[in-house]
Amino acid sequence: MYRQEVKTAPTAAGVPTAALTGAEAKTTIQAVAPRTWLKIGVALVVTLMLALYLLRNVLLGTPIKVYAATSGALVQTVVASGRIISPRRVTVALQGTGRVRRVAVAEGQAVEAGQLLIELEDSESLASLAQARAAVSQAQAKVRQLNELDRPLAVQTLAQAQATSLQTRKALERSRDLVAQGFVSQAATDDAQRADQIATSQVASAQAQVQANLAGGSDAALAGAALEQAIAGVQVAQVRLAQGRVLAPSKGVLIARSVEVGDIVQPGKALMVFAASGHTQISVQLDEKNLAKIAPGLKAYASADAFPSHRFDAVVAYINPGVDATRGAVEVKLDVTDPPAYLRQDMTVSVDIETARRTATLVIASNTVEDATSERPWVLVVRNSRTVKQFVRLGLRGNTRVEVLDGLAAGEGVVPVAKVGVKAGQRVRADVVAMPPATP
Structure with a gap:
C-alpha cells in the first residue's frame, strides 16, 4: 500500500x-x-x-558621432617654422686700442641714430689733438713770416744787390779806361772785375730768393706743404679721438653686447650687435616639395611661439633660387607688414602660407580621411544606417578640412578616423556633430 x-x-x-x-x-x-x-x-x-x-546596438546599431560633408570655404596653406630677422645686422667694433670708460646702452635697448654706444678714455687722444693744433699754429706763423717778412726782405736785398752790381760795373769800366790811358796798372782792373762778378752773383742770389718767396716758389711751397701737413695731423688726431666713441649708425635695437666698463679692447673685436630698424622679416626653411606652391606676393599668417594666440600678417617677399641639398629645403623670406611690438630678433615663429583658396566647395574634416597621402584615399560614410568604405578624390587640403572633388554628396556623414572599432558594413546610429573650425 x-x-x-x-x-x-x-x-x-x-x-x-x-x-x-x-x-x-x-x-x-x-x-x-x-x-x-x-x-x-x-x-x-x-x-x-x-x-x-x-541587444540595442545589434538591433538599432552602434551610436557614433559623424561629420557631415558640407559646402563651404577652404584655404590651403603650407606650414613652416622660422625666425624673425632684421634687414640689417651690424657688428660694432673699435678701430683703436684703449680702455672702456663708458657703455651707454644695455641689451634690448632701442637707440636713435647717432646715439653714443661706447666711449674709451680719451686723455691721450686729446693730447695728440692739442699737439697737432699747435703744429698748425706753427705752420701758419711760418706762412705769415714768409709773406710779411721774408718776401719784402728778399725784395730789398735784390734791390741792394742790383745797386751794388751797377756800381761795380761802372768801376770796372773806369778801371779799363784808366789802364788803356796808362794811369793804372792791370792789377787794379782785375780787382774791379772780381768785385763786379761778386756783385753780379749777389744779384742772381737775391733774385732767386725773391722768386722762392713768391707764390708758387719753393719756400712758399714748403711753407704751404708744412701747413697742410699740420692740418692733416689735426684731422688724424680728431679721427683717432672720434674712434674712441662708437655711435649708433641708425635707429634700431641693441641685441647683444660683450663689453663692460674698464675692459681693454682691441681693434676689430666684436663688442656689440646692433639690429637696424627697417622692414621686419621672417626667414623659414621650406620643404622643397612645396616649392611649386610658393610664389612672391602670397599672403601668410604668423604667430610667435611665445605668443601663440596672437597672429599677424606677412607676405612672401623672397624665395632663394638655391636648394639646401643636405636638408632638402629652400629659404623663403616674408615681410611683416605691421610687426607687433613684442617681436624680437631671432624669435621663433610659425607661419601658414596661403597657397590656394576656394569660396564654395564640398569639404569634410581632415581627420575623416584614411590613406590621405596615397593615390586612393577613402572614408567611412554612413548610408542606410550602415558604414560604407568610399574612395574619394581630394582637392585642396587645409589644416582641418579637405576638399572632396568626387565620391561624396553634401550632407552625407563621414566617420572620424579616431573611431576605433568601427568597420565597413557595421550598423550604426549616426549623430551628426559640427566639424572642427576651419583655420587659415
Missing part, C-alpha cells in the same frame, strides 16, 4: 492548510494565485527590457 504524505503550509493565520476544510483551502489558493502571477509578469517584463537594452 502506498502512503501519501501531505505537506502542510502555514496560512496567514498560522493554521496548516491540511487542517483546513475543503472550502477554506480553495478560498486560500484563490487569494494567493494573483500575487504570484503578478511577480512572474514583472520579472518577465524586466528580463525583456534588459535583453532589449543589451
Whole structure:
C-alpha cells in the first residue's frame, strides 16, 4: 500500500492548510494565485527590457558621432617654422686700442641714430689733438713770416744787390779806361772785375730768393706743404679721438653686447650687435616639395611661439633660387607688414602660407580621411544606417578640412578616423556633430 504524505503550509493565520476544510483551502489558493502571477509578469517584463537594452546596438546599431560633408570655404596653406630677422645686422667694433670708460646702452635697448654706444678714455687722444693744433699754429706763423717778412726782405736785398752790381760795373769800366790811358796798372782792373762778378752773383742770389718767396716758389711751397701737413695731423688726431666713441649708425635695437666698463679692447673685436630698424622679416626653411606652391606676393599668417594666440600678417617677399641639398629645403623670406611690438630678433615663429583658396566647395574634416597621402584615399560614410568604405578624390587640403572633388554628396556623414572599432558594413546610429573650425 502506498502512503501519501501531505505537506502542510502555514496560512496567514498560522493554521496548516491540511487542517483546513475543503472550502477554506480553495478560498486560500484563490487569494494567493494573483500575487504570484503578478511577480512572474514583472520579472518577465524586466528580463525583456534588459535583453532589449543589451541587444540595442545589434538591433538599432552602434551610436557614433559623424561629420557631415558640407559646402563651404577652404584655404590651403603650407606650414613652416622660422625666425624673425632684421634687414640689417651690424657688428660694432673699435678701430683703436684703449680702455672702456663708458657703455651707454644695455641689451634690448632701442637707440636713435647717432646715439653714443661706447666711449674709451680719451686723455691721450686729446693730447695728440692739442699737439697737432699747435703744429698748425706753427705752420701758419711760418706762412705769415714768409709773406710779411721774408718776401719784402728778399725784395730789398735784390734791390741792394742790383745797386751794388751797377756800381761795380761802372768801376770796372773806369778801371779799363784808366789802364788803356796808362794811369793804372792791370792789377787794379782785375780787382774791379772780381768785385763786379761778386756783385753780379749777389744779384742772381737775391733774385732767386725773391722768386722762392713768391707764390708758387719753393719756400712758399714748403711753407704751404708744412701747413697742410699740420692740418692733416689735426684731422688724424680728431679721427683717432672720434674712434674712441662708437655711435649708433641708425635707429634700431641693441641685441647683444660683450663689453663692460674698464675692459681693454682691441681693434676689430666684436663688442656689440646692433639690429637696424627697417622692414621686419621672417626667414623659414621650406620643404622643397612645396616649392611649386610658393610664389612672391602670397599672403601668410604668423604667430610667435611665445605668443601663440596672437597672429599677424606677412607676405612672401623672397624665395632663394638655391636648394639646401643636405636638408632638402629652400629659404623663403616674408615681410611683416605691421610687426607687433613684442617681436624680437631671432624669435621663433610659425607661419601658414596661403597657397590656394576656394569660396564654395564640398569639404569634410581632415581627420575623416584614411590613406590621405596615397593615390586612393577613402572614408567611412554612413548610408542606410550602415558604414560604407568610399574612395574619394581630394582637392585642396587645409589644416582641418579637405576638399572632396568626387565620391561624396553634401550632407552625407563621414566617420572620424579616431573611431576605433568601427568597420565597413557595421550598423550604426549616426549623430551628426559640427566639424572642427576651419583655420587659415
